[in-house]
Amino acid sequence: MALSIQNPLFLLPGSVSASPVASQTPHFRSSRLAQLTFGNGRRVDFPIVFAPMAGLSHVAFRQVVRSYLPAGAQAVLFTEMLSTRLLPKEDVGHTPQTQVAPGEQDLVPQLLGNDERLIAQSLEKLQAISPAGIDINMGCPVSKVLKHNWGVALMGDIGYAEKVVRQTRRLTTLPLSVKMRTGLTDDPEYLVDFARMLEEAGADWMTLHPRIQAHHRKGSANWSYIARVREAVRVPVVGNGDIQESSDVLRMHMETGCDGVMVARAATARPWIFWQVGEALGLPPPSGRENERAPRSPAEEGLESGRALNRFCDELEKHFLPEQQLPRLRLFLAWGHKWLFFGHYLGTRVNRCADLPAARKVIDAFFAEPKTLQPRTSLQ
Numbered sequence: 001m002a003l004s005i006q007n008p009l010f011l012l013p014g015s016v017s018a019s020p021v022a023s024q025t026p027h028f029r030s031s032r033l034a035q036l037t038f039g040n041g042r043r044v045d046f047p048i049v050f051a052p053m054a055g056l057s058h059v060a061f062r063q064v065v066r067s068y069l070p071a072g073a074q075a076v077l078f079t080e081m082l083s084t085r086l087l088p089k090e091d092v093g094h095t096p097q098t099q100v101a102p103g104e105q106d107l108v109p110q111l112l113g114n115d116e117r118l119i120a121q122s123l124e125k126l127q128a129i130s131p132a133g134i135d136i137n138m139g140c141p142v143s144k145v146l147k148h149n150w151g152v153a154l155m156g157d158i159g160y161a162e163k164v165v166r167q168t169r170r171l172t173t174l175p176l177s178v179k180m181r182t183g184l185t186d187d188p189e190y191l192v193d194f195a196r197m198l199e200e201a202g203a204d205w206m207t208l209h210p211r212i213q214a215h216h217r218k219g220s221a222n223w224s225y226i227a228r229v230r231e232a233v234r235v236p237v238v239g240n241g242d243i244q245e246s247s248d249v250l251r252m253h254m255e256t257g258c259d260g261v262m263v264a265r266a267a268t269a270r271p272w273i274f275w276q277v278g279e280a281l282g283l284p285p286p287s288g289r290e291n292e293r294a295p296r297s298p299a300e301e302g303l304e305s306g307r308a309l310n311r312f313c314d315e316l317e318k319h320f321l322p323e324q325q326l327p328r329l330r331l332f333l334a335w336g337h338k339w340l341f342f343g344h345y346l347g348t349r350v351n352r353c354a355d356l357p358a359a360r361k362v363i364d365a366f367f368a369e370p371k372t373l374q375p376r377t378s379l380q
């Protein structure tokens, strides 16, 4: 399938673009991600990746994010991590974690596990949602995951991690990726060896969240490690960690040379960050928002916040049973409120509600007065 050269984000090395926008847009010009063919024949031309977040990266949130993608942009969106112990027994496509909306052909389900047989069965089951790629979780730092030797625990044993990647490689022809951390210890040389091992074992691309296991999400992500890993391997490297504003996306790319940038927590507050980045890169607004500019000022973002929350609630109602809706709204607000002026008040009020209709009334009342969204928060 030919790669569109109208999109300025991705130019294959050596290709020349006729687009006047391209010559003004230095960002992501030679992203290696553009060279991969994903499942369903897809090529990625918008390198801002929606992150896997347990309890959050479900169909309702993804639909909100999609409503802010530049029109026609081809991105990849992760599911939340999916246990390879559960997937084989599940009705994939009909569980809260795996249901998809019509046309979601750009999904990267993330596997949590290490057992070849269960991974094989999980991949079989995942065919029901036609994935665009498959990711292996080597970043989850929580102790109940570590004790099974899943998540970032796999980074502690390079030989074992290699086996898991080689086995998974043999089981799928889809682009295979690994999302990892710096590791269990802060050792950039080990990290580089680990990344090279992933490439050798058959990973087509990787995402690096440069924090060690013990730091969970505290402190700062060390972006310089993204640059080191990108230098050390030939496959695409996506950077992740501490993106709050659209300028951070561009800065991470400029500072590290990464092939794409993954956004997690900030998307709960500012899902239109995808629109903002697209706009900065000269891409069209999302469909349905033609002739509009992306919200930028605290007041514009405050107004959009109310709209996005309403859209999120609509999607929750559409895709989830009543008892599944409110916990997902609460988790969404538990992160998103941090950027919102008086967001803590909103979160507390929503937490007291009995169901989504009650929470919607609280949200409507909250946004009846103009609100502002701050560009940055402490994130701790």
Ligand SMILES: Cc1cc2nc3c(=O)[nH]c(=O)nc-3n(C[C@H](O)[C@H](O)[C@H](O)COP(=O)(O)O)c2cc1C
Pocket (backbone or CB within 6 Å): 051, 052, 053, 054, 055, 056, 080, 081, 110, 137, 139, 140, 179, 209, 217, 240, 241, 242, 243, 262, 263, 264, 265, 266, 335
């Ligand atoms: C609520 C929550 C759930 C998460 N679940 C996952 C997960 O299932 N798999 C994963 O690889 N990372 C998970 N992460 C980590 C994020 O994908 C990301 O690596 C991390 O939040 C740093 O990115 P950020 O600074 O943009 O938030 C989770 C993060 C949060 C806040």
